[in-house]
Amino acid sequence: MSLRKLLLPLLIAAASTTHAAKTDLVLGMQLEPPNLDPTGGAAAAIDEVVYANIFEGLTRFASDGSVQPALAKSWEISDDGLTYTFTLNTGVKFHDGSDFDAQDVKFSLDRARAETSTNAQKQLFAGIENVEVSDAETVVITLAAPNGALLFNLAWGDAIMLSPDSFDKAKTDPVGTGPFTFSKWVQGDRIEIARNPDYWGEAAKLEKATFKFISEPTAAFAALMAGDVDAFPVFPAPENLPQFEADPRFQVVVGSTEGETILSTNNKQPPFDNKLVRQALAHAIDRKAIVDGAMFGYGTPIGTHFAPHHPAYVDLTGNSAYDPEKAKALLKEAGFEEGFTTTLKLPPPSYARRGGEIIAAQLREVGITTEISNLEWAQWLEQVFRGKDYGLTIVSHTEPMDIGIYAKADYYFQYDNPDLQSLMSDLESITDPAMRTQSLQKAQQIISDDYVNGYLFQLAKTGVANADIVGLWENSPTQANDLTAVYWK
């Protein structure tokens, strides 16, 4: 008997075992969440780990951005639009074994909208007047005024359901109702989750998933190439995408995000309190050069704070077309013929650092000098977002439908326009879709005409994954990495 005959069956056996589909997944993320409680922090990275995996709300966002039933299987809306009666799914358990029922809904919503609540998106619950438990499976939410966005609001990560027994541990040891349970968090490295065997809905296909945090684009590239990471839903270096595209081991999926990338302008800091100056800024910016230079072509130019793939979007890029001569004329009209000097504070992502260098060069062309300082996220949050100590900055606002931030006069760009504020507060009570669209379009027009910020481009979701992975979201309608439907071919 030859050696070959002896080895052949062994080889076949080996080959067939390696062919069995993998059931674990390592997902790369650039930023590590500060904690794991989506009701207690604004960081996108929190939802990117826990949303739809560990925690669920009454409703949820599907991959196409539509609002779908989640823990509530159905609801009825009274004719006056003030009373929502939610019927909950039965047999739902928290990961600690306790039952999920209407009491938990009341607890979670009351906690989120309470005076003392630290919820980062408290305005989502603003219109709720009362949450009432009618029986274990039925909750009645009463509103002060009709709110066409309630079901949408309840789908946010900030509106997920917590149990009164375990809510205080959510930051480090989250207990939810989702298809995955929290396993462990190695700070600075990774978070592991495992399939929930007692899940009330359709079970996840993966047995285990790991979120691995890699902040350096070069390290992210190496990790994917080496197979240490199976997928990077938002790959941080767009310049590397062609290499992944050329490699049959990978699939590159470029989708849309809710990230309006803007040149945020401190509307209260002179000279930006002068609308002519802001208009000059807008005309000094060449969006195409920024998308090509900073994002290597990935990104859609925008002319207002709204996602281009949304049906209510109005293309207002023409309102602030690239025209350096006009920018100079406007500066002259505003009394800044000689230009001026301002600060440009940039957070770490490459869209900001590279975009900032390009914008600095473009502003220099019209006589505006910018002093660039590169900040870490913590410094940026402290100085710019909370401290409002900046002239210009670049950041991507990734929350869905966040044009409402323009109605907050104390928001970091300090835009204070009563017309827009009343428009946005009226919008809350409008339930008719056509009328909502009309209001949203009017709001887009107002902020574009006021040149509140420099509107640059909509961030693309530059996803890179192993070619055998199926079921990752193509777009990012919300901040999430929903792994429920993900599996290996």
Next chain:
Amino acid sequence: MESGIFRRNLVIGAVLALIFLLAAIVSFFWTPYDVTQLDIANKLKKPGSQYWFGTDHFGRDIFSMIMVGARTSIAVAIVAVGIGLTVGVPLGLAAAAWRHSLLDELIMRSNDLVFAFPALLIAIMITAVFGPGAVNAIIAIGIFNIPVFARLTRGAALSLWTRDFILAARTAGKNAFRISVEHILPNIVNLLIVQGTIQFSLGILAEAGLSYVGLGAQPPIPSWGRMLAESQTMISFAPHLALFPGFAIVLTVLGLNLFGDGLRDYFDPRLRQQSR
């Protein structure tokens, strides 16, 4: 024979260092392209006749950036060594003049304190507190140069203080200050020049390191270290982005080190005697 090697080191080192010094000086008057002008349409061009070293991801001419980057590096290193010399040498002279006094202890122990920290760590600490920028990089690198010169000066001066010509000067009624300035200093100048050259090359390396981590000169001022850092993600498809600034750093540091070695051998008569 071997003195020929010393001479060769000196010449090669001097030529390399001069090339970059010239590039830096010329960049004040002329560069092939404007380094603050972005030209996105011409990004990532390969080296060729139009752009000698190619263009970077913003379409800037890399040759011009290397020239202006040389200016940044050299300026930072010169001032940093200058700080080290002007503060360190007097401290060292004073410590040697009043050796084993409280002053000596005070100077040398505080030197040890600064010396105990790795140089780049001090630099990162300073720029983290006072913010990134070329000026703070200069101060940071300068501070770490102080103990180097203070120590060297004290050591060399101490051995001179026991010599007969110093004794003669003391009998002539000169005080410690005058002896230090008139007799000690002229005799250790060679040593300081050699050490200055070495520190100069270390300064260039430190500046590159600081700007690599984003704490050196800020954009739009080109700097070799930042060019390297920015090239990282593109190294696999546009290696010229990393190669040229990398070579610039290596060749400058190599040149200065060779030059320093050559100078030391040239100045040190004992070494020359031995090699004969």
